[in-house]
Amino acid sequence: GQNIDQPTEMTATEGAIVQINCTYQTSGFNGLFWYQQHAGEAPTFLSYNVLDGLEEKGRFSSFLSRSKGYSYLLLKELQMKDSASYLCAHPNDYKLSFGAGTTVTVRA
Amino acid sequence: DSGVTQTPKHLITATGQRVTLRCSPRSGDLSVYWYQQSLDQGLQFLIQYYNGEERAKGNILERFSAQQFPDLHSELNLSSLELGDSALYFCASSDGTSGTTVTGELFFGEGSRLTVL
Numbered sequence: 001g002q003n004i005d006q007p008t009e010m011t012a013t014e015g016a017i018v019q020i021n022c023t024y025q026t027s028g029f030n031g032l033f034w035y036q037q038h039a040g041e042a043p044t045f046l047s048y049n050v051l052d053g054l055e056e057k058g059r060f061s062s063f064l065s066r067s068k069g070y071s072y073l074l075l076k077e078l079q080m081k082d083s084a085s086y087l088c089a090h091p092n093d094y095k096l097s098f099g100a101g102t103t104v105t106v107r108a
Numbered sequence: 109d110s111g112v113t114q115t116p117k118h119l120i121t122a123t124g125q126r127v128t129l130r131c132s133p134r135s136g137d138l139s140v141y142w143y144q145q146s147l148d149q150g151l152q153f154l155i156q157y158y159n160g161e162e163r164a165k166g167n168i169l170e171r172f173s174a175q176q177f178p179d180l181h182s183e184l185n186l187s188s189l190e191l192g193d194s195a196l197y198f199c200a201s202s203d204g205t206s207g208t209t210v211t212g213e214l215f216f217g218e219g220s221r222l223t224v225l
Binding site: 030031033040041042043044045048050087091093094095096097098099100101 | 110139141143149150151153156158163164166196198210211212213214215216217218219221
């Protein structure tokens with residue numbers, strides 16, 4: 001299977017750092033994706049990790065530990081526009097399976 | 109702009125009716141995916157096509173069907189609509205060249221918002 005678990009909601013202050021955790025169970029590992037989705041809009045790609053370790057892209061970083069079935073998305077220097085849902089997704093059998101998403105609210 | 113086009117953007121219809129949602133993938137992408145997202149719910153995978161051939165099926169209802177045409181556009185048909193079918197329906201595309209698994213980004217359209225009254 002490919003159960004994906006992530007927290008439902010997180011709140012943080014503008015300028016702060018937030019870490020969104022994702023755990024997954026899968027019979028075969030093919031990498032882990034993170035997407036951002038603003039309310040009522042299309043998901044947009046943030047990152048794709050295949051190997052263990054941290055990958056940094058500007059204010060956003062994503063970490064993967066394959067042995068622990070664990071990933072996190074780190075959002076730094078939070079801005080109001082970062083208020084959105086963040087989806088962890090795992091590829092298998094021709095498709096991407098998404099977690100339920102973590103709604104991040106950034107407060108001034 | 110992801111390059112994926114979905115029509116219509118909004119659709120309001122009554123229970124028992126049938127609708128067709130259309131998707132044009134990014135130029136060159138052979139794979140098309142359909143997802144359903146109900147209010148405050150995650151993305152639920154419906155079905156996937158690669159170059160006209162159905163490759164994967166999720167928990168798609170029997171009342172729903174889809175196809176991918178030779179020009180690679182795809183249509184999702186929803187029939188005998190129920191109130192619970194109200195949702196955002198997303199189409200996504202990828203180049204789909206990596207065998208059985210997705211190894212590249214999926215590009216999502218803006219979605220078709222279906223409201224069943």
